[in-house]
Amino acid sequence: MSRRELPPVPERLPVPTVDSHTHLDACGATTPEGVRAALDRAEAAGIAAVVTVADDLASARWVAEASGWDDRLHGAVALHPTRTKDFSDEEKAELERLVRAERVVAVGETGLDYYWDYSPPEAQQDAFRWHIDLAKRVGKPLMIHDREAHDDVLAILESEGAPDEVVFHCFSGDADVARRCVDAGYVLSFAGTVTFRNARALQEAARLVPDEQLLIETDAPFLTPHPFRGRPNEPYCAAYTVVGLAELRKQPVEAVADAARRNAERVFRLRSGGGEIV
Ligand SMILES: [Zn+2]
Structure with missing residues (x-):
């Protein structure tokens, strides 16, 4: 089997859950047919709804449109921290317009990335502050990208005043950072990284998060869960992470899947086209 081949679609989860952060366009699902096929594969594995996330302006335009293509799809829009070097007023105005689209359910991903140096820390911090204010103005949750910047992300959230709902996407901190997030009322979203064999500190963090504050x-x-690390990832693979997280937390699979679904519905206020909760 080639490393580039998608992992098999796993057995359907016993109860449905939500993939709270994916990039369907980067997965190659850019047309209505492609999106529907990816969502069908997700549904077959028990992933009933998906939030697809933009990281630049072109992707934000696509997300605002594509999130209306299927009741199972929702969007999030922001400028990724690595792209904030020359963040213009025109771009801000356009993002603000796109984030108000009906099926765009979050401002994200925004935050700080001190791993890559495409954008200086000051520019990232200014853009992060702007996105925090935007989330408050439009009344939508803030979806955070935090890479090797835990202390600064938490300090800026505190000094600016966090919006009502804050999600740490692909949480990457240790137990201490997780405790600080939990105490602040933030929600921690776990990606395939939590299933990696060498992710001891992250796994310790994942064990202490209350059911009400976790997402999948x-x-x-990126970040395909164990044992398919290195292969391409798609929303249906969230089912592998649910199973891995349940094992780590010594909980039934349905408890983790159900908690992640309820939290996603609450935080992102997810509704399908018919007005029913997913
Ligand atoms: Zn992402």
Whole structure:
């Protein structure tokens, strides 16, 4: 089997859950047919709804439109921290317009990334502050990208005043950072990284998060869960992460899947086209 081949679609989860953070366009699902096929594969594995996330302006335009293509799809829009070097007023105005789209359910992903140096820390911090204010103005949750920047992300959230709902996408901190997030009322979203064999500190963090503050995500096409690490990722692979997280937390699979679904519905206020909760 080639490393580039998608993992098999796993057995359907006993109860439905939500992939809270993916990039369907980067997975190659850019047309209505492609999106529907990816959502069908997700549904077959028990992933009943998906939040697809933009990381630049072109992707934000696509997300605002594509999130209306299928009742199972929702969007999030922001400028990724690595792209904030020359963040213009025109771009801000356009993002603000796109984030108000009906099926765009969050401002994200925004935050700080001190791993890559495409954008200086000051520019990232300014953009992060702007996105925090935007989330408050439009009344939508803030979806955070935090890579090697835990202390600064938490300090800026505190000094600016966090919006009502804050999600740490692909949580990557240790137990201490997780405790600080939990105490602040933030929600921690776990990706395939939590299933990696060498992820001891992250696994310790995942064990202490209360049921009410956890989400599941793929961050596809990246971060494919164990044992398919290195292969392409898609929303249906969130089912592998649910199973891995349940094992780590010594909980039944349905408890983790159900908690992640209820939390996603609450935080992102997810509703299908018919007005029913997913
Ligand atoms: Zn992402």
